[in-house]
Amino acid sequence: MINDEETALAGAADTQPATPGDRLRSALRGINQTDRDAVLAWLASRASIWVVAGAVGWLFAANGLVVPLLDRWQQWDFHHFWGIALYGYGGEPTGVPNEAFFPGFPGLLAVGAELGIRHVVVGLLVSFIAGAVAAVALARLGDLDGGVGTGRVAVIMWVFAPAAIFLAAPYTESLFLGLAFPAWLSARRGRWVYAGLLAAAACTVRVSGAFLAIALVVQWLTSSGKRWSDLPWLAVPVLPLAGWMIYLRATTGDWLAWLHAQAEEWHRQFTPPWDTFANTWDASFGGTQTPGFAWMFRAEIVAMVIGVALTVAAVPHNAGDGCERFDTTQSLADDGRRAYRLGGAACVHAGRRGG
Numbered sequence: 001m002i003n004d005e006e007t008a009l010a011g012a013a014d015t016q017p018a019t020p021g022d023r024l025r026s027a028l029r030g031i032n033q034t035d036r037d038a039v040l041a042w043l044a045s046r047a048s049i050w051v052v053a054g055a056v057g058w059l060f061a062a063n064g065l066v067v068p069l070l071d072r073w074q075q076w077d078f079h080h081f082w083g084i085a086l087y088g089y090g091g092e093p094t095g096v097p098n099e100a101f102f103p104g105f106p107g108l109l110a111v112g113a114e115l116g117i118r119h120v121v122v123g124l125l126v127s128f129i130a131g132a133v134a135a136v137a138l139a140r141l142g143d144l145d146g147g148v149g150t151g152r153v154a155v156i157m158w159v160f161a162p163a164a165i166f167l168a169a170p171y172t173e174s175l176f177l178g179l180a181f182p183a184w185l186s187a188r189r190g191r192w193v194y195a196g197l198l199a200a201a202a203c204t205v206r207v208s209g210a211f212l213a214i215a216l217v218v219q220w221l222t223s224s225g226k227r228w229s230d231l232p233w234l235a236v237p238v239l240p241l242a243g244w245m246i247y248l249r250a251t252t253g254d255w256l257a258w259l260h261a262q263a264e265e266w267h268r269q270f271t272p273p274w275d276t277f278a279n280t281w282d283a284s285f286g287g288t289q290t291p292g293f294a295w296m297f298r299a300e301i302v303a304m305v306i307g308v309a310l311t312v313a314a315v316p317h318n319a320g321d322g323c324e325r326f327d328t329t330q331s332l333a334d335d336g337r338r339a340y341r342l343g344g345a346a347c348v349h350a351g352r353r354g355g
Contacts, residue, residue, distance in 0.1 A: 034148070038139035038155045042132050045159035049168045070120050077101070078170050082119045085109035089251065097261035099248060104204030105172045123170020130178025131167045135159065137181035144188055176205045180212050187219045190226075196233035203240045207258065213237035277304075 053073075057066050074082070083094035084106035092098065105126070112122030135155050142151025158164065167174045183198035195216050203209030217234050220226055248257040262268040271279075283289050284297040 034139045034143055034151050035136050037152050038135040039132055041152075041155050041159050042135040045164065046128065046131070046168055049165060070118070070124075073124060073170055074120050075169075077172075078120065078123065081106045081109055081123065081170070081172075085113060085119055096265045097257070099252065099257040100261035100265065102172075102203075102205055102207065102244065102258070104201070105175055107204075108175075109170075120170055124168075127168060127170055127174035131159075131174040132178075134167075134174065134177040134181045137178075137185045141181065141185050141188065144185070172205050176202055176208060179205065180209070183212060183216065184219075187216050187223075190223065192220065192230035192233045196236040199234075200237040200240050203237045204244070209237060210241060277301075 054069060057069065057072055061067075080094045080096065080098055080101055084098050084101060084103070087093040089098050089103075105123075108126055109119045109122050112125075113119055135158070138158060139151030139155045142154040143149070144151075159167070167177070179198050179202040183195050183202060186192070186194035186198060199209060199213045199216055202212055213234065220231065220234060244258070245255050249255045251257075254260060280297050280300055284294055284301060289297065
């Protein structure tokens with residue numbers, strides 16, 4: 001009789017809903033060595049960047065005046081994010097049409113400010129935490145597609161690439177990837193609800209979220225075991241994009257105010273690739289730029305040639321295993337090991353980040 005009662009009580013306990021503490025313990029048990037290595041690589045890379053950021057303030061002090069550490073991160077696009085967090089989108093408070101920037105990141109800055117935290121501190125914390133999440137998701141993607149160890153290589157290449165400096169800054173790059181990488185990982189695992197919700201959040205941060213959403217649909221179409229009931233979740237990213245465009249139409253009279261703002265202030269527009277190449281060639285060798293910028297554009301041409309060559313080399317490597325195999329992280333890691341030896345070319349993106 002006692003045994004029957006104990007069994008009944010144990011069964012009742014098993015049917016109790018999980019508490020937040022139970023969910024946290026379950027999540028912690030799911031952390032493996034690859035996850036820990038990814039976080040350690042992220043921390044090491046961020047520590048090196050902060051050491052450099054601390055040192056350059058003293059090395060380049062003008063007239064003995066050292067710029068405070070946090071102020072050194074308040075550069076370029078951060079001023080626009082900060083302006084949106086303070087004043088919203090009306091009146092060009094930072095001197096440019098701020099509709100060019102999506103509201104997700106400035107919204108987080110505004111929330112942090114309401115809690116009494118400086119905007120720049122909020123931005124740095126968001127980038128730090130989101131980057132760690134992105135590193136873990138990238139590591140899991142690597143191991144999923146290329147086997148154990150691939151994810152570790154992918155993360156190390158990612159966090160120590162020259163352009164990864166922007167993942168530490170209070171910009172949108174880190175937050176976007178902290179949503180995009182987990183979205184893609186969810187899709188690769190067939191968890192379409194999470195994929196759709198994460199992609200929707202990414203669409204509030206950068207317009208690149210729209211392309212992520214399209215890629216998720218392609219992934220669903222080429223995946224095995226897909227269910228039609230999952231497809232509506234991949235339409236969720238349309239909601240924040242539609243909401244943003246409706247807001248812009250109501251406030252500016254222009255559905256695509258964000259696109260036109262980028263064209264007006266930063267001269268970003270759709271151009272044929274041959275025109276883009278011709279413009280870059282002219283900037284490299286036409287004498288229209290200072291020597292430093294000319295070399296930067298030359299490095300862009302080199303990086304473009306390498307990228308095209310690696311893409312062409314990767315296509316036959318993946319074509320034999322079907323469409324789903326085309327996104328394998330293993331092939332990216334294999335090609336990337338060769339490309340990383342030429343990693344200096346990635347610095348070209350750093351030189352053009354100001355717009």
